[in-house]
Amino acid sequence: MFITKIVGEKMNLRILQTLEFQQVKNQVKPFLTTAQGQIALTDLLPSNKENKIQERLFETEDAIHVLRLRGGIPVPKLENIAPHLKRIEIGADLNGLEVAQIARVLSSTNQVSAFFSELQELEIDFHRLYDWVEQLVVLPELTKQMTRAVDEDGRVTDEASPELKGIRQAIRRMEQNIREALDQLVRGSHAKYLSDALVTMRNDRYVLPVKQEYRGIFGGVVHDQSASGQTLFIEPKQIVELNNRLRQQQIAEKNEVARILSELSALLVPHRREIAHNSYVLGQFDVMNAKARYGKLMKAIVPTMSIDREVQLLKARHPLIDQEVVVANDIMIGKDYQAIVITGPNTGGKTITLKTLGLLQLMAQAGLPIPVEEGSQIGVFAEIFADIGDEQSIEQNLSTFSSHMTNIVSILDKIDEKSLVLFDELGAGTDPQEGAALAIAILDAVGAKSSYVMATTHYPELKIYGYNRAKTINASMEFDVDTLSPTYRLLIGVPGRSNAFEISKRLGLDTTIIEEAKQIMSGESQDINEMIADLENQRKMTETEYLELRQQLQESEKLQKELTKATELFYQERDDELAKARKKANELVEEAQEKSDRIIKELRQMQLEGQATPIKEHRLIAAKTKMASLHQEDALKKNKVLKKAKAAKSLKIGDEVRVISYGQRGELIKKVGNHQWQVQMGILKMTIDDTDIEAIAAPKQPTQRTVHTVRSQRAAHVSPQLDLRGKRYEEALAEVDQYLDAAILANYPQVTIVHGKGTGTLRQGIVNYLKNHRSVKHFEFAPANQGGNGATIVQFK
Template identity: 85%
Template sequence: MNARILQTLEFQQVKNQLKPFLTTAQGHLALTDLVPSNKKEKVQQRLLETEDSLHVLRLRGGIPVPKLENIVPHLKRIEIGADLNGIEVAQIARVLSSTKEVHDFFEELQENDIELYRLYDWVEQFVVLPELTKKMSVSVDEDGRVTDEASPELKAIRQAIRRMEQAIRESLDQLVRGNNAKYLSDALVTMRNDRYVLPVKQEYRSIFGGVVHDQSASGQTLFIEPKQIVELNNRLRQQQIAEKNEISRILSELSALLVPHRREILHNSYILGQFDVMNAKARYGKMMHAVVPGISEENNVQLLKARHPLIDSSVVVANDIFIGESYQAIVITGPNTGGKTITLKTLGLLQLMAQTGFPIPVEEESQIGIFNEIFADIGDEQSIEQNLSTFSSHMTNIVSILEKIDEKSLVLFDELGAGTDPQEGAALAIAILDAVGSKSAYVMATTHYPELKLYGYNRANTINASMEFDVDTLSPTYRLLIGVPGRSNAFEIAKRLGLSQDIIEEAKQIMSGESQDLNEMIADLENQRKMTETEFLELRQQLNESDKLQKELTKATDLFYQEREAEMAKARKKANELVAHAQEESERIIKELRQMQLEGSAKPIKEHQLIAARTAMADLHQEDLLKKNKVLRKAKTAKALKPGDEVKVTSYGQRGELLKKVGNQQWQVQMGILKMTIDESDIEPIATAKEATKRIVHTVRSQDATHVSPQLDLRGKRYEEALAEVDQYLDAAILANYPQVTIVHGKGTGALRQGIINYLKNHRSVKHFEFAPANQGGNGATIVQFK
């Protein structure tokens, strides 16, 4: 991508907006080198990384990359054999520990089945060095001080130094107290030249003997090392020299340990810098309410509610910008200060941002193209040094652009053909647009020339556009109207400002007929657009009402069918009871007839006659709808009684437990110490109430989940009030199905923090809790994970 377009569209200003979100020196370097790419695969990877980072930001507050310094110079020094100082070793140790922390962070995300497109691939490039990380962290603290645990020798030396200092202080304290205090300017112990001394009045210098190391500005006070502690100071100095030598040896040893791993550490630092930039993109996107756009295979740009990122969001006007699918050239006409140039820059800048992997301030479902180059001729580029006029400067730039464009180029022309005779300028503008179109490049151009309005109307793959102007308020609305050319509105504005109607009519007569027809055509188009918008709003209102009515009818129909089936089921049940009674009677009669036949007391009855009679009676029985309806049959099976179920016996109003089935319609029920045989129609399962409760709880969860914050801030709360609030908050978070939450309690005296820790230890739903990472509050906040 050419450097000129980055400067013209102020791309660096957008990058500057990301800088406050960076925490590492490597991230700042990576952002400085970040430029748009014209490779589709690269752009796709960058956008997916940004999508992942936004996802992690929503779930966990971002990737835990802490503040890191640039360690590249340190690694170059040890490569040539130099030893690092404590601060340099601490900075490298910080990179090592951060590598492990970020690696473990993403491992936890994987264990929780958090899906990401690209970030796991970056994590696999980490080289975690646990032993080296532990050695560095134990040996040097974050301030670069070599710790006592760095070596047994250093620990012993420092213990000896502390004992020696204690002995010296005790000896000096004895000199300071008592009768000797009158010889001192102040009853205190101080240091000069790394040795303990007393501030003695000048006239008593011989009282203590020893060595004079310094004197006050007035000369009235001498800082004397008493003879009693000269030998102790000498031995202390020897131990201090031994400490310094041991520290130098340890730092040299640590530097040597880093040498074999310098490439891995450098690469880890690079990856942390990349994660830092991804974090910054995500936080920038959240601040700007930006989204990650899709990529059009056919290079069809579709920016919905696009906003210029460098204009205050409270005043910027969002516009829909389309180019590529139905037309590859847009000609925007209209008066000055209407927003034409901003629209031009918005298209170019958002395209540059997206091809760099930034989220852009547009609505969901927006998409971009991938352009090899973006060119622009915007603004007054008159060159005094080269003695070029405004027109000459523009033409020089346009000539250069025409030599480089192809079918994958986007060209932005501001006031094309301006700066010369109107007729010649308009002709040149048309010819230039034809030249761009002949190479199938994409182009958006702004102009004042009325001839280009007809050009946009007549040329294929070209469309007119304008910036809306409110004649009533005599001010622009900054809305882009695609398909409608702009007009000057001079006559309407003059009329509203009080110019005589006679003068306006005379001006219309003087105006050429062609121009008058053009303005009338534009006015008709605007009227048609407004009528279409009105019809669209009316149709949308009708559609909404139709959808509402359709939902109500569907609900009513479902309710009708449910009630109908219930009534039919009742009727079938009643009919079946009658038929069952009739069958019993028929069986009794048939049995009697057969008995009579066997006894020979009646006329012989043939067996097939008896079977036919029984079959005819059985055919009267109504088929249960459940046998044909799979859904209802499944629901009945799910609610079927079974041994062990808890039920309510309605006739007694008592609860009991089913023991076994003792007949077709009877069960043995245990009620307290009694066992009774109860008819199935007298039994109600209690599980139905539990299921209904579950459904209610689930509904409450789904409704309240969006109202529970993933973070609780307790700072400034009293102890008892805070613990009560934690108890209520954890219940709400569990109902909201949060996997984890953050409790901010501050550092303070530590009482509130310890109280919360004790409470979390005994909470049955807490799986794990730990202090937040350093860049998210450290031990001033606790992250709680639920089971």
């Protein structure tokens, strides 16, 4: 009934129940994977300390970042190991499952630590997560021992000790021997004495189901019988000794397992505090993960925090209402006004709006993401108080009004400038005139303590309250008269108005009755309703204009950003080109200066020499030529495309030309294609690109053509062997064609073509090509010691 006293940094517990904070935590709970996380969530309460709230919000923001990057922090399912650590602290030994659960905490610690080390190497920043990681204590050797000795379901493995491994091998051999012996009985002549041809177990010993009347056939020991008594489960005498030895080994196995678990328990004792803290940190990571996943589900965000208690919740949604149907509202308080009075009829959504503000504040102060849009911020309130719903106390025999007043008196006694107060239907439950007066007086009392307040009421007297009080504003919930239903939209600055006349008119009530009712209604009330109607119309017009202006502003901002980016890019490219040009110019100047200095030095040297011997004319001409060579040619003159076009235009059949690549003269025979000529060079006719042809200025003298040898300037660069291994078929044949021409120009009598053995395709292609080459005299595969059929020796005519 009464407000719980604040203890430490936690807020009063009654507000958590009133605003259903526990239901929100229940929504987060399914995302947890650890028992420690469950404990941490149970203990999670809103804080009223600014630094604590900021830390929690940072942690949630970090967890959302990890969720986007890597799908969350890798915290697996972990059990509560606190009881296990308590047991080993007092000297007790753990069982296999308990050791396995602790080992899982140890291995999870290693995994989480390695996970964040990788993120740290990638230089991914977090507000708080690395601080938590530093608290983890990695125990690699202990972890290795535990995971090697016990598997995840608590079974002690064979690798736990050599003794255990040997015992279990002996057990498996004995079980095999027993099965073989029993199988002989089941499948042999004794099978007719059995109720069923199978081997089973009773009292941990292998037995056979024998018909009651043949109990003496097998001898041995009777361990059990069927419900009817017709079947006896007998351990045949042939395997009694085998079963005894098996039982001994099983006891030895049990003792060895107990010894191993005792040893493992002792190993854990010195590290129990570190392990306990690791479990706690992993639980905190689990809660952060859960908050992030809850935020993703709710399309929630982490708001910013205002220490000045300026709340701005954009498109706020109540988290406990179906997110597909809930209406989002902008809720602001603290900056321009500290009090909001929501007026209007019931069932319009006033109470939900009140609860949305309070619950989202509680969630954020607990570090939870809240369902609002980006740009939202919360305040930091030392306390949140609420008087919502029917607070009638049957035990105290108080009326509804008395119950509300008792609660309000308690609230007024505790509030200060750091409090947020939520009043639902303030002043209800008594005479309307007195209730309205009390509501105004209570709001004034809250304002006198500089507290922040949102109150709902249906009293018309409070409609003008916001106009007469400083830092106070009216609000209402929108109602659609056309559909006769509320829209649940919060309208800040517009008080609520009665829609009874409009609704009655649409439902068919006679207009004369409606007009008479308006006459009966006081003029002041009618004027207020008309003022409110006018305000609503103005609001809708303003809202439409605002949306249009906002769209235009967004388009203008987009255009401005594009222009700014384009301008920056232009200036950047201009500066880069200028810098390149300056650098190139400086290089040219430096080069020219070096050359000119060198020429001047030579001239001075020659001048000194001229004291005894005059400088000859050809030496002056050479120096002048060197100076002239420093002159930079026009870029157009060096343009390869223009030179190529000019050369192609001037060439004609019969011209004597020089083939640049071979350094030999030849005669143009005919044009082949757009940019190629057939050139006669000695006995060779070759197709040459016109860019590789240079016309000889001197006129060609008619002479008798004689056979002579053409030697290429590149002869010295032609190898007597061509290696085609690893080349594609078409590429290899093209290379052979060019190589043979170069080899002929180099006057080689023969060459070797290495094509490899492979599939034989390339070899056969080269053979076919050589058969049709007019300059090839003879060809054959190389001797065995020179490659055999992996190479071909070619002789020229």
